Amino acid sequence: MRPVKLQFLGATGTVTGSKFHLSNQTNSWLVECGLFQGLKELRERNWQILPIDEKALNGIILTHAHIDHSGYLPVLTNRGYDRPIYASESTVELCKILLPDSGYLQEEDSRFAAKKGFSKHSPPLPLYTYADAINSLQYLKALPDKEWFDLADNVRMMLRPAGHILGARFINVSVDEKKRHFNVLFAGDIGGYDALIAVDPGQVKSVTYLVLEATYGDRLHQEEDILDRFEGIINKTIDRGGKVIIPAFAVGRTQEVLYILRKLEKQGRLPNIPIYLNSPLAIDATGIYVKFMHEHNFFKNGLAPTEAFHPARLKQVQDSEDSKHLNDLSEPAIIISSSGMMTGGRILHHLKAYLPDPRSTLVITGFQAAGTRGRSILDGARAIKIHGVPVAVKAEVEFVESLSAHGDWRDIIRWLKGFESPPKMTFLVHAEPDSAAAMKQHIEEELKWNVSIPKYLEKADL
Numbered sequence: 001m002r003p004v005k006l007q008f009l010g011a012t013g014t015v016t017g018s019k020f021h022l023s024n025q026t027n028s029w030l031v032e033c034g035l036f037q038g039l040k041e042l043r044e045r046n047w048q049i050l051p052i053d054e055k056a057l058n059g060i061i062l063t064h065a066h067i068d069h070s071g072y073l074p075v076l077t078n079r080g081y082d083r084p085i086y087a088s089e090s091t092v093e094l095c096k097i098l099l100p101d102s103g104y105l106q107e108e109d110s111r112f113a114a115k116k117g118f119s120k121h122s123p124p125l126p127l128y129t130y131a132d133a134i135n136s137l138q139y140l141k142a143l144p145d146k147e148w149f150d151l152a153d154n155v156r157m158m159l160r161p162a163g164h165i166l167g168a169r170f171i172n173v174s175v176d177e178k179k180r181h182f183n184v185l186f187a188g189d190i191g192g193y194d195a196l197i198a199v200d201p202g203q204v205k206s207v208t209y210l211v212l213e214a215t216y217g218d219r220l221h222q223e224e225d226i227l228d229r230f231e232g233i234i235n236k237t238i239d240r241g242g243k244v245i246i247p248a249f250a251v252g253r254t255q256e257v258l259y260i261l262r263k264l265e266k267q268g269r270l271p272n273i274p275i276y277l278n279s280p281l282a283i284d285a286t287g288i289y290v291k292f293m294h295e296h297n298f299f300k301n302g303l304a305p306t307e308a309f310h311p312a313r314l315k316q317v318q319d320s321e322d323s324k325h326l327n328d329l330s331e332p333a334i335i336i337s338s339s340g341m342m343t344g345g346r347i348l349h350h351l352k353a354y355l356p357d358p359r360s361t362l363v364i365t366g367f368q369a370a371g372t373r374g375r376s377i378l379d380g381a382r383a384i385k386i387h388g389v390p391v392a393v394k395a396e397v398e399f400v401e402s403l404s405a406h407g408d409w410r411d412i413i414r415w416l417k418g419f420e421s422p423p424k425m426t427f428l429v430h431a432e433p434d435s436a437a438a439m440k441q442h443i444e445e446e447l448k449w450n451v452s453i454p455k456y457l458e459k460a461d462l
């Protein structure tokens, strides 16, 4: 019997850097290839060599396109990786826009570091460039759902829908040796139930080993009527003569916001004001969401997919010159732009223009990591720095927490309760330490399963 090993190369003690190395004596694969983000000590890991034989990798498999699951791919292809990168078709399409954008942002960061003189590289180097990211795309290979695909002799895999964002899949790797059969399910990020756009997570009946996220292991999402909430925010802002500013992640959150606005419009509850989508990446991502309309959850929500993201007064802003005009609009308007945590991108210019305006409203629609402008504002900062200049926060701030692409701990428990038999071991990843500990407790109390919280670089024998 050949031992199979699973090593945790990321998403341990953090929600970023997902990378899991699955290997036996003759073959090895990387499941997920994510970038570390956020704290500096985590980001520095992006510059280290992986403690595995990269040349021996047979393939890479992705659960979904988010950069914390895919953004390390160009680093590997730059170091000579030239084997397939497997993912669902819609994940492949999203990677084609997200990875080049990530390369562009890396270059922008290094230019900024050069200007400020705070890089240890001289001149400062990007982790990878736009061109590097484009080069990495040639290895992406789309796989269909619910069909076995041979990875090697006795090892095969199958993808199945996970909810979360467009393209997200569970990866089921099955090892069939003479005397041993077992499988490992990499659950990636799991969406909640009854989401606006994403489908419910597909029910899995049994696995031998489960690698499970615990982002919200210690939190429950607030229950609210999301249409009522947006209608209220928009109406009171218009009454004051202000602008509704919505920083939104380009993939997933932007489409949810557009969908909410279209639903309000359809019900005659959306005031007749212009809506600007000011993010080329989000515009492209919306196009991909429309292309893969069959993967969404629209049927029970009563909107045809082709119209779902297009309120009548939506204006998509590609050109950065046009984008600047949005900062001196005289009439009320809704402006959606990225980045979602206000760490960069076109949203910064709108914040400069409208945060000091008490008539306007800033609508925060997602998780804000420590160290970001979004987190400072949520923590009550009266001013934030943008491009080195302090900007007063006088606009009203609304935090719409219920829009999350991750299930909360009750959603995860609901999914686990659908299993017919417990896994031999459940490995909790993709969580800050407190969330992982809380999720472990929930699973042990409600299901009595074996749960482990692996440490960075820890190896498990399967």
Ligand SMILES: [Zn+2]
Residues within 6 Å of the ligand: 064, 066, 069, 164, 189
């Ligand atoms: Zn994700």
